[in-house]
Amino acid sequence: MMLVCDMPAARLLAGFGHYTSDAHPCSMCKTRKSNFNHALDPEKLVPRTNKEHRQMAQAWLSAQTEDERKILYDENGVRWSELLRLDYWDVVQNTVIDPMHGFYLGICRRHCRQIWGMNASAKDCDGLWEMPTPSEEDQAAAKHVYQHGSSSTFNALKAESIRFLALEEGFDYRRNKKDLLDLLKQSAVLGIEMLTEVRKDMEKLNIPSWMAAAPNHPGEASHGKLTADQWRTLCTVNLPITLIRLWGSRPKDDRYHWMLQNFMHLVTALRLASMRTMTEEYIQRFETHMQTYLGEIIGFGQENPKAALYPHTTLTVYQHTMLHFGNLLRRFGPVHSWRCFAFEQFNYILQNIPTNSRFGTHRFEIRHAF
Ligand SMILES: [Zn+2]
Structure with missing residues (x-):
């Protein structure tokens, strides 16, 4: 029996740690969040088990004080859940990663918004957002601080100096999040020129009536949040129509050609995982495409960190959980019977009922009306 909800709710209901925690972000394995970029081989992930989860939950329930519970929770990332009273229920295998949130609101949104910076007011670029190399003087100063400085002088170094040091030392330099994000906002792969081309193709395209159209002006703030269907x-x-038209005939060693190929690995994986009939062959192809997609983004398995397609990015929890998704398809079959679309439609209906947008007054009004 499956527990189907979005990630925050699933974690709470089943007694797992929060998905944003570093120590226990995944309900299926024990990979730390800070290690996502180095844990792309599914064979090497240490799986969680129902038995162990239940032992940890029982220990948490039996703890005598709140402090004791906190220590146990920090260590194990597990709390008691009333659902554990169902003895037959495998909490690890049956708490599913919802494909609606995972595929469209998780990975598609991340690719367009964060990796490609989708923004109709940004100028177009090739997605590398290379930080400027520090001047020789700054490089020498950075090395001096690194060897002899205090932690506060080290923290005060410019982002490019820290990145330069990390590269010199052969470390992962993708940690300067804030500075890199600030840079990201200025230019985008899906900037004004690309989005104009996307819109041109959209105008010529008739999509079937059962599909939700993407917004006419993607990447413009006035359109607000996109729904899972729109993503x-x-x-x-x-995007495949426009990107293949613009990037498809570029030479094979061209960066744009690589970006297109990488994106098509994602599109192919999502298509395979959404088939109405599921077979072992589809699942294995899904796994290959998804692993290639994720691996290329961060340059997994490459000695040289520059071989990453998007060296500024780290994998998120939804991207990580895709490594477990093939097994969910094996257990539960086509996603149509266990994804959130059907339930979330009711949210949409409820949201469209006019209210006065104020909590706590409804009951009074109903009583008053009677
Ligand atoms: Zn995992």
């Missing part, structure tokens, strides 16, 4: 159409229909 699906944008990423699996509109």
Whole structure:
């Protein structure tokens, strides 16, 4: 029996740690969040088990004080859940990663918004956002601080100096998040020129009535948040049409050609995982495409960190959980019977009922009306 909900709710209901925690972000394995970029081989992930989860939950329940519970929770990332009273229920295998949130609101959104910086007011770029190399003087100063400085002088170094040091030392330099994010906002792969091309193709395209159209002006703030359906159409229909038209005939060693190929690994993986009939062959192909997609983004398995397609990015929890997704398809079959779309439609219906947008007054009004 499956527990189907979005990630925050699933974690709470089943007694798992929060998905943003570093120590226990995944409900299926024990990979730390800070290690996501180095844990792309599914064979090497240490799985969680129902038996161990239940032992930890029982220990948490039996703890005598709140402090004791906190220590246990920090260590194990497990709390008691009333659902554990169902003895037959395998909490690890049956707490599913919802494909609606995972595919469209998780991975598609991350690729367009964070990796490609989708923004109709940004100028277009090739997605590398290379930080400027520090001057020789700054390089020498950075090395001096690194060898002899205090932690506060080290923290005060410019982002490019820290990145330069990390590269020199052969460390992962993808940690200067804030500075890199600030740079990201200025230019984007899906900047004004690309999005104009996407819109041109959209105008010529008739999509079937059962598909939700992507917004006419993607990447413009006035359109607000896209729904899962809109991300699906944008990423699996509109973007492939335009990107193949513009980047498809570029030489094979061209960066844009690589970006297209990498993106198509994602689109293919999502298509395979959404088939109405599921077979072992589809699942294995899904796994290959998804692992290639994720691996290329961060340059997994490459000695030289520069071989990453997007060296500024780290894997998120949804991207990580895709490594477990093949097994969910094996256990539960086509996603149509266990994804959130059906339930979330009711959220949409409820949200469209006019209210006065104020909590706590409804009951009074109903009583008053009677
Ligand atoms: Zn995991």
